Amino acid sequence: MLVLVPSIDAGAPLSDAAAEALGAARELAQQRRCDVACALIGPNLAAATADAAQLGADTVLTATGHALDGDARVSIAANAVAQAQARVVLLPRGPHLLELAPRLAARTGGASVIGVTDIRHVDNDVHAIAAVFGGAARAQYAFRASGPRVIGLAPAVAAPPDRDPARTATTIELAIPQPTGRVTTLEPAAASSGPRLENAKLIVSGGRGLQDGENYALIRELADGLGGMTGASRAIVDDGWASFEQQVGLTGKIVTPDVYFAIGISGASQHMAGCATARCIVAVNTDPDAPIFKFADYGIVDDALEVLPELVRLARERA
Amino acid sequence: MHILVCVKQVLDPDGVNSYAFWGRLTVDPSGRAFDTGEMVPRIINAYDEQAVEAALQIRDAGIDCRITVVTVGNEESGTILKRCVAMGADDSFHIVDPGAGAGDGFRAAALLAGLVTELGDIDLVLCGRQGSDYDQGTVPAVLAERLDAALVTMSAGLTVHGDTLRVTRVTPLGEEVVRATTPAVVSISNEIGTPRYPSSRRMMQARRQPPERREANAYLESTSAIGVELTALVVPDVQGHCEIIDGATPAEKSQRLMQQLDERGLLSG
Numbered sequence: 001m002l003v004l005v006p007s008i009d010a011g012a013p014l015s016d017a018a019a020e021a022l023g024a025a026r027e028l029a030q031q032r033r034c035d036v037a038c039a040l041i042g043p044n045l046a047a048a049t050a051d052a053a054q055l056g057a058d059t060v061l062t063a064t065g066h067a068l069d070g071d072a073r074v075s076i077a078a079n080a081v082a083q084a085q086a087r088v089v090l091l092p093r094g095p096h097l098l099e100l101a102p103r104l105a106a107r108t109g110g111a112s113v114i115g116v117t118d119i120r121h122v123d124n125d126v127h128a129i130a131a132v133f134g135g136a137a138r139a140q141y142a143f144r145a146s147g148p149r150v151i152g153l154a155p156a157v158a159a160p161p162d163r164d165p166a167r168t169a170t171t172i173e174l175a176i177p178q179p180t181g182r183v184t185t186l187e188p189a190a191a192s193s194g195p196r197l198e199n200a201k202l203i204v205s206g207g208r209g210l211q212d213g214e215n216y217a218l219i220r221e222l223a224d225g226l227g228g229m230t231g232a233s234r235a236i237v238d239d240g241w242a243s244f245e246q247q248v249g250l251t252g253k254i255v256t257p258d259v260y261f262a263i264g265i266s267g268a269s270q271h272m273a274g275c276a277t278a279r280c281i282v283a284v285n286t287d288p289d290a291p292i293f294k295f296a297d298y299g300i301v302d303d304a305l306e307v308l309p310e311l312v313r314l315a316r317e318r319a
Numbered sequence: 320m321h322i323l324v325c326v327k328q329v330l331d332p333d334g335v336n337s338y339a340f341w342g343r344l345t346v347d348p349s350g351r352a353f354d355t356g357e358m359v360p361r362i363i364n365a366y367d368e369q370a371v372e373a374a375l376q377i378r379d380a381g382i383d384c385r386i387t388v389v390t391v392g393n394e395e396s397g398t399i400l401k402r403c404v405a406m407g408a409d410d411s412f413h414i415v416d417p418g419a420g421a422g423d424g425f426r427a428a429a430l431l432a433g434l435v436t437e438l439g440d441i442d443l444v445l446c447g448r449q450g451s452d453y454d455q456g457t458v459p460a461v462l463a464e465r466l467d468a469a470l471v472t473m474s475a476g477l478t479v480h481g482d483t484l485r486v487t488r489v490t491p492l493g494e495e496v497v498r499a500t501t502p503a504v505v506s507i508s509n510e511i512g513t514p515r516y517p518s519s520r521r522m523m524q525a526r527r528q529p530p531e532r533r534e535a536n537a538y539l540e541s542t543s544a545i546g547v548e549l550t551a552l553v554v555p556d557v558q559g560h561c562e563i564i565d566g567a568t569p570a571e572k573s574q575r576l577m578q579q580l581d582e583r584g585l586l587s588g
């Protein structure tokens with residue numbers, strides 16, 4: 001059993017997602033009676049290595065390298081799989097998952113499924129369960145390839161394991177491959193240093209029900225008034241009313257606020273895939289039959305353009 | 320330059336959504352497919368139509384190129400190729416795969432790689448970022464591995480400069496620009512923009528240009544899944560629990576809503 005963490009910032013500890021993957025690996029390893037190895041890729045892995053050991057890795061494979069590209073990550077990952085003789089590989093959610101999981105599977109003669117919410121034991125093998133059609137249904141997959149079962153995990157599949165500060169692991173240093181130079185970054189994403197939607201406690205999102213891009217200003221005013229951040233459906237990002245960084249959903253951000261306001265949003269499964277785990281969802285929609293009311297905790301059936309100014313006024317009074 | 324665009328037929332995701340919403344999305348006796356029959360149409364995966372658009376934009380930019388489209392699927396799945404030809408693709412291939420296991424991107428990628436090898440002169444393969452059916456995005460990555468080509472995912476636009484590509488990518492942190500060498504596989508995201516609409520004259524013309532047919536067993540001996548096999552589909556039962564806030568006016572409803580949220584301590588953070 002191998003947990004593969006494809007990118008760790010210099011000196012950073014293991015992320016929550018990686019800790020959850022170790023939790024899932026430990027549960028599986030117990031059932032399959034095997035060890036847990038953890039492969040780490042990044043420039044300075046001391047903190048993450050200690051974390052991996054304390055959270056239950058028996059072996060930690062480290063690949064210490066700067067500015068590695070996708071080609072390098074696949075080579076390192078394939079090497080780690082061979083070293084650990086891993087039959088099952090778990091990858092935590094993260095930006096490299098989409099490329100790395102299927103490439104690693106193809107390179108090692110295995111197969112992959114990403115967005116996995118549940119792993120089942122069937123006939124001494126694993127089956128993976130993942131959402132399809134944006135969450136309208138779930139599919140169970142059996143692996144037919146002979147090689148490793150590569151599983152990309154969805155958020156919160158397992159709890160992070162309890163930490164044992166006394167626990168240590170065998171460490172093995174993995175070689176860094178020669179760069180292929182096939183893909184070179186010319187302009188990196190200008191990561192804004194501001195607060196991130198993924199961490200916001202309160203989000204006000206707007207959709208096509210706002211009627212016009214100018215009305216998105218009301219969404220901003222409400223978010224400001226309540227000390228939250230703004231989100232959007234893909235429909236209005238496509239229309240240019242909001243930016244891609246604000247998109248919530250399957251192909252946007254997955255958010256977990258305490259309160260999520262969905263204003264003029266229909267509630268398509270692909271949108272809900274990004275916000276369904278909010279503690280409380282508030283919907284404002286003119287259509288009492290809109291799907292969003294199936295997911296919402298509180299609903300107002302009314303015109304967003306009449307409700308928003310009232311909410312903004314009340315929010316300002318509170319502040 | 321020769322560009323191959325991979326397009327896939329999917330059940331219309333909006334149709335599936337409506338069925339799910341009305342509680343009418345059910346699974347057929349095989350347990351592996353929806354029971355929507357002819358009610359939900361099968362359409363071209365929207366990202367793949369955008370991949371065709373991306374290829375046409377390369378031609379519009381003045382690059383001399385041949386654009387070929389291909390789909391892997393059952394007998395009926397070839398219908399989506401006509402639209403791509405009407406949009407401006409030069410030719411099309413239909414790899415007929417009766418064993419096409421739903422959701423096995425590894426099998427689809429193996430067959431697509433078979434055609435790339437047969438054609439012999441493909442410089443660039445364009446795919447959609449993911450099928451809107453299984454949401455996996457397996458095929459472009461596996462194709463790049465099989466062809467030993469560069470892989471760039473989530474493109475919002477690309478330009479060709481000799482044997483290098485300049486690709487703008489969408490990432491969770493914003494846009495980034497990368498350079499890739501050909502041969503390459505690039506997957507296209509919806510940020511590329513709305514695909515052009517074929518004129519009815521071109522649709523008529525495309526009807527007279529049927530796809531070239533290939534049998535899956537020309538490239539693969541087995542007829543079964545080679546990566547993963549979808550063994551069961553389950554439709555979750557979403558039970559609504561929404562409290563609709565009453566009131567005579569929008570002001571009154573808003574007032575009551577804020578009061579509720581305050582009482583639950585949800586606005587204090």
Ligand SMILES: Cc1cc2nc3c(=O)[nH]c(=O)nc-3n(C[C@H](O)[C@H](O)[C@H](O)COP(=O)(O)OP(=O)(O)OC[C@H]3O[C@@H](n4cnc5c(N)ncnc54)[C@H](O)[C@@H]3O)c2cc1C
Nearest residue numbers: 207208209233234235249250251252264266270271286304
């Ligand atoms: C593969 C794939 C990936 C996708 N990824 C995403 C994603 O990441 N995020 C995402 O959001 N979508 C995504 N989508 C799109 C998704 O399926 C929906 O099309 C989209 O979420 C709809 O946006 P919307 O609710 O703003 O617009 P609509 O569906 O047009 O809904 C507008 C709503 O506003 C209501 N309304 C109208 N007038 C008013 C008014 N005056 N006041 C109040 N309400 C009003 C209407 O009743 C309706 O419910 C994806 C789709 C696919 C196929």
Ligand SMILES: Nc1ncnc2c1ncn2[C@@H]1O[C@H](COP(=O)(O)O)[C@@H](O)[C@H]1O
Nearest residue numbers: 325326327391446447449450456457458
């Ligand atoms: N059966 C297929 N035929 C042709 N192209 C496909 C097929 N399946 C997937 N693709 C391509 O690969 C992309 C990702 O699909 P998927 O891996 O199924 O999520 C799609 O957007 C298509 O461009």
